[in-house]
Amino acid sequence: MQPNTMSANLQLNEEGKLKHFLSIEGFSREMLTEILDTAASFAGMSEQQVKKVPLLRGKTITNLFFENSTRTRTTFELAATRLSADVLNINIATSATSKGESLLDTIRNLEAMHVDMFVVRHAISGAAHFIAENCAQHISVINAGDGRHAHPTQAMLDMFTIRQHKHDFDNLKVAIIGDILHSRVARSQIQALNILGAKEVRVIAPKTLLPAQVERLGVKAYHNMEQGLDDIDVIIMLRLQKERMNSALLPSESEYFKCFGLSAHKVKLAKPDAIVMHPGPINRGVEIESSVADGPQSVILQQVSNGIAVRMAIMSMAMQSSGVNQ
């Protein structure tokens, strides 16, 4: 029996247009490509004198961050501003829920203020999905990261960056290295790469940082860089949370770097034209060496700039389906 998948229906409206963006799972290759193409049309805008389009004028977008993240929140805020939307930033980690207000009540209160879109980050897997299922009909929900589950806009900006450099996905071999177990970014990247038709997706990590039956996510698992990086076109490093150290997961930073850190020497194990990516913020000397992070093969800063265009694309597509032009 095929496992149930998260229904794409929840993410699409009756006409099959984007409504919520909660997870990469369930989307077609065409839909993901449409997002990348739309993002491409926004990408040049940042260099122009006037950086705004009036697509979402009069709409209110709420950044609902139950978990701190200055960088992600800032790019969402910039994307919304460039679409001419009004933006409300709510940092709930220090606000309502700490007073015992439930997630649902927080949402209901904001709904009552006639918000049009929620951009949600939450420490629990499934939180964005729960909000999308329980909020008012007219509201779109964009998942800006939920627990270990998904970070689909990050995955799409990574796909955008890969496409910029490698043009298409069909012959690509991609390796994702680091803490796959706790990474929502990795889960979304793996789904996006598989849907977009990448030839091979690998994960490289010690078993302590791989989820159970990881192969069933559609990857090949490796436990060392020498084999894992062989013939690779795209190297994606993941951030290693400091709190994973000195637990039973890893013995020490130095041993981790020795085995799974990306040094200039290890970059050579991949194809000569391989690109190096990282969702940021990077831990220099822990998972990646400075000479690599700042080196010629690194596209890390391009990922950040691309984040704005990709988020503009997703936000405008989601809002158009909820009747922005009516």
Add this chain to the structure above:
Amino acid sequence: MSKLLIRGGRIIDPANNLDRQGSVSVADGNIIAVGDELEAFTPDRIIEAEQQIVCPGFIDLSARLREPGHTRKGNIQSETRAAAAAGVTTLCLPPDTNPVIDTPAVVEYIKDKSEKAGYEQILPIGALTQRLAGNEISSMFALKQAGCIAVGNADLPLTKLQILRRAMEYADSHGLLLIYRPNEPSLSADGCAHDGAFASRYGLPGIPAAAETVAVAQCLELAQLTGCRVHFSRISCKGSVIKLQQAKKYGLNVTADVAIHQLHLTEDDMIPFDSAYHVDPPFRSDSDKQFLRNGLVNGTIDAICSDHQPHDLDAKLGAFPETQAGIAALETLLPLTLRLSREHPISLTQSIAALTEKPAKILGLDKGALTPGLGADICIFAPEQSWLVGHDSWQSAGKNTPFWNKSLQGKVTHTLQAGRTIYQQ
């Protein structure tokens, strides 16, 4: 003297190796004849049971009633009504009420409530440790005197293996059965789903099967050491079945049950983030399910329980990991058990035995059979009748079940407890 005749049904009584058309005669709360009608018997009341099955009332080894302490989720009144509608005439109540069942006073309270609800046979399981905190053994003798059928620590851990050992020795000194739900907390930690492909895909903290099998192995060793009789409650995986099979083969006096939903659902059936599927132990892999089913067929697993855990709406409203685990399962117990005998080479008789004869034997009760002289605990059901879960007849205060709104086959029409009709469709 009140006399009742149940006429024209198919009588299935595994304990007496009986499967035949016939009638059951009841007088003054006791069964007086099974099979042929007595000649000089003039009943005050007749139940026509054509096209129906007449069997002993079910004995549920684990059903939460949520009282005392958690009455937002249900109470003795509402949940015993659900039990009656499910054909369950005797049920074991785990000790994790609030206050926990660690004093005779709490047992008295439950008895009193049970009497008021008109449902007599609630068998409390006494707490193995004081406050279920896992540190100090409870006053097991007093609990037994008050009416506890066995002792257990519900789903809560013991702080040390040494405590479990001492508790088992003490329980055995008083001839008490230990009902043990195997779980090694350091391995299950914050998990909310089986540590398999589903949890990996949706980023849910996993509970490995080893969290259960490690605890089964440890407890089997201690059963050997202490001589305490152990019943393993709600096992969920292949490794547990294999370990129990070996233990039984070498003559260890242990038994086990499985929650009915574990025999039907696996991680592959879960709807992503649907809290109705949040259950502990979690839905495991298909291979685990097959082993559990085979374990039931070959007798490694003795009984089926409902693992009834009704919840209020709020408990199930939230992001999946933050919702509470459990299914309101009493009223789907019979149809799902019948489905088992339709889908698998387990006979109808064998599946009914797992709800009647077997649990009675585990608890050492003179029940679970239609033997003349015994109290008339009887379930009459229409095996082919389809009904929609959650509609009209639903009695439990909990609406938390993955079978909600689904059509199931098999419906209880009458439930008799000591000859008294406690449910009629």
